[in-house]
Amino acid sequence: MSSLKDRDPLLVAGLAHLWFLTIQPFEDGNGRIARALTDMALARSEQSNLRFYSMSAQIRLEREAYYQTLEWTQKGELDITAWQQWFLNCLLRAIKAAQQGLNSILLKSRFWKDYAKQPLNERQIKILNKLLDGFEGKLTSSNWAKIAKCSQDTAYRDILDLIKRGALQKDSGGGRSTSYSLKFE
Numbered sequence: 001m002s003s004l005k006d007r008d009p010l011l012v013a014g015l016a017h018l019w020f021l022t023i024q025p026f027e028d029g030n031g032r033i034a035r036a037l038t039d040m041a042l043a044r045s046e047q048s049n050l051r052f053y054s055m056s057a058q059i060r061l062e063r064e065a066y067y068q069t070l071e072w073t074q075k076g077e078l079d080i081t082a083w084q085q086w087f088l089n090c091l092l093r094a095i096k097a098a099q100q101g102l103n104s105i106l107l108k109s110r111f112w113k114d115y116a117k118q119p120l121n122e123r124q125i126k127i128l129n130k131l132l133d134g135f136e137g138k139l140t141s142s143n144w145a146k147i148a149k150c151s152q153d154t155a156y157r158d159i160l161d162l163i164k165r166g167a168l169q170k171d172s173g174g175g176r177s178t179s180y181s182l183k184f185e
Helices: 009-023 030-046 055-061 063-075 081-115 122-132 141-148 152-165
Strands: 168-170 180-182
Touching (some): 009 030, 009 081, 030 055, 055 063, 055 081, 063 081, 081 122, 122 141, 122 152, 122 180, 141 152, 152 180
Antiparallel strands (some): 168 180
């Protein structure tokens, strides 16, 4: 029989989490401790001091599926396959979410590196940051005016200035529904 040291560290982390919650050694706080043990086991498996994802945060987001899979595994016939599959998929989703967050930060950083020395007004900076943070919906001159608390004429001048600078582009379509988006890639 092989020792835990010979096994995949990701599977060991999932197993440690399951075992700790199954044993339930404390009256309270077992879930928090299990998540902390999991994060520690994952950190050790990576042999790195830096981690940009949080398994604990992802488990909290997926709480319902977490408890269902945990209960099914604990009340089942000692088959931990479904638990390990859920655990590894949850880990993958945590890593992907962290990657998306990091990509967003890097995009914003590159954008502001290119436009930092350009003379932009406060309204333009505010709207550009909203766009970089994932503005929902379409950015029109009317939306700009509402968000920036300015007239529609001022909003339109701001937009035209940013188009000229290469920061914004006019989306397809036109008329009253003309919208704009970041041109920066």
